[in-house]
Amino acid sequence: MTRVRGLALAAVFVFMVAACGRSGTSSNSSETNSTGSNASAGGTDPTALAQGGFGDLAKVCSPGDGAALTASDKGVSATEIHVATVTDKGFSGRPGLNKEMYDAAVAFAKFCNEHGGILGRKLVIDDRDAKLTDYNAVVLQSCEDDFAMVGGGAVFDDGDNNARVDCGLPNIAGYVVSPKARVAPLQVQPLPNPVYKFSAGPLAAANTISPGSLNSSSVMTGALPSTIIVRDATVEAIELLGGKVLDKPEYNVLGESNWEPFVLGLKNDNVKFLHMVGEPENLALLEKAMQTDGYYPDVIIETPNHYDKKLTDNGGDAIKNTWVSLAFTPFELANENKATQDYLDLMKQFNPDGKVASLGAQTTSAFLLFAKAATDCGATLTRTCLVEKAKAITSWTGGGLHAETNPGGNVGASCFILMKASAAGFTYDEAATKPNKGRFNCDTKNLLDLKNDYGVPR
Numbered sequence: 001m002t003r004v005r006g007l008a009l010a011a012v013f014v015f016m017v018a019a020c021g022r023s024g025t026s027s028n029s030s031e032t033n034s035t036g037s038n039a040s041a042g043g044t045d046p047t048a049l050a051q052g053g054f055g056d057l058a059k060v061c062s063p064g065d066g067a068a069l070t071a072s073d074k075g076v077s078a079t080e081i082h083v084a085t086v087t088d089k090g091f092s093g094r095p096g097l098n099k100e101m102y103d104a105a106v107a108f109a110k111f112c113n114e115h116g117g118i119l120g121r122k123l124v125i126d127d128r129d130a131k132l133t134d135y136n137a138v139v140l141q142s143c144e145d146d147f148a149m150v151g152g153g154a155v156f157d158d159g160d161n162n163a164r165v166d167c168g169l170p171n172i173a174g175y176v177v178s179p180k181a182r183v184a185p186l187q188v189q190p191l192p193n194p195v196y197k198f199s200a201g202p203l204a205a206a207n208t209i210s211p212g213s214l215n216s217s218s219v220m221t222g223a224l225p226s227t228i229i230v231r232d233a234t235v236e237a238i239e240l241l242g243g244k245v246l247d248k249p250e251y252n253v254l255g256e257s258n259w260e261p262f263v264l265g266l267k268n269d270n271v272k273f274l275h276m277v278g279e280p281e282n283l284a285l286l287e288k289a290m291q292t293d294g295y296y297p298d299v300i301i302e303t304p305n306h307y308d309k310k311l312t313d314n315g316g317d318a319i320k321n322t323w324v325s326l327a328f329t330p331f332e333l334a335n336e337n338k339a340t341q342d343y344l345d346l347m348k349q350f351n352p353d354g355k356v357a358s359l360g361a362q363t364t365s366a367f368l369l370f371a372k373a374a375t376d377c378g379a380t381l382t383r384t385c386l387v388e389k390a391k392a393i394t395s396w397t398g399g400g401l402h403a404e405t406n407p408g409g410n411v412g413a414s415c416f417i418l419m420k421a422s423a424a425g426f427t428y429d430e431a432a433t434k435p436n437k438g439r440f441n442c443d444t445k446n447l448l449d450l451k452n453d454y455g456v457p458r
Helices: 002-018 099-114 135-145 201-209 225-240 260-268 280-293 309-318 331-336 338-350 358-377 383-391
Strands: 080-087 122-129 148-150 197-199 217-222 245-247 273-277 299-302 322-326 415-422 425-428 447-449
Touching (some): 099 122, 099 338, 099 358, 260 280, 280 299, 280 309, 309 415, 331 338, 331 425, 338 358, 358 383
Parallel strands (some): 080 122, 217 273
Antiparallel strands (some): 197 447
């Protein structure tokens, strides 16, 4: 069991690298209460939640012409559409793992059905809990019962032996993990995570914060093949940016009882920039060791999984020189962004006991994309049509939840935002971000083409 737990903790990080973070609590928390709710004051605004809209999207769900509806594919009847949301929330080693994704799915279905469903068909969410090791079983069940997988993800998503593709089950994914799953057919991601495109803008920002720091870099990782792949891709990206990686230390995937030797190694190498492939709890412990030793790199930049109170609460005043990159508008800026506020209001109104977190917002983006593609299919809703219409979507923001992506072309966001971490939480850092599009730094140069082989065809 210890080995499985270790694998899980490391693999959990792998998907978080490309996914958004998990900062947040239950939706009735004071931190996520609405500050500008439009949930009950829609008026005639077609983008208001009360009118079935979301963010800048009008009438996401609507009644349609029920008389024209018939059963048209697996999981589709004249009155219902069954979709599967996969999580690992039942994993005993980490109870509630990614539960926020299922919670967001439930909230979206209630919201959608209140406004007529998908052209009159009600959404039914089938809870497919892979519990980390049961991915194959839940996929086989969904092949028989569900129209599509929507808004979910599993840590070991290459464990179905191609069953999903073989049975023709589409996946409008919340996230994908393994290189094999990332290149699989019949799949569209609202925030694509291609294997050979690396979002390097946040790494380049290290030289904005501390000029020349990338020339003295270190990339740490847990000692597991899946995380080592992420480490190697990060190292390649730093080198493509003209930086130099001095060392690549590996630590126990379950964490270390003593992080001081790692701090001394960084100090001896005079590391100026650090990127840690891991979980926020481990970074908090590493920075506590840095505080004790009196040494910090000039810049620590982390991926969205570190946008989590576990980092700031556990690290406290030891958290210094640390930034986290996001492609979503952070919850701290919800009062500036209607879609972010709509997600908070959606959860508050339709699943108040559910967990609010950025992965939940990512699930919401997946359901919004699904709703558009399914609606575009009209009365005859088939799996083939769903994938065709989803792949036709080449510009997507989830109604404004996140930076623009190209789901149909499998191109991720070229935009990022940097949040500064401290004992007080996360704050937007405009100087580090250097925004040129709203609060975001957007440039096609932020996406690098990786040259090395990462185990799947290009």
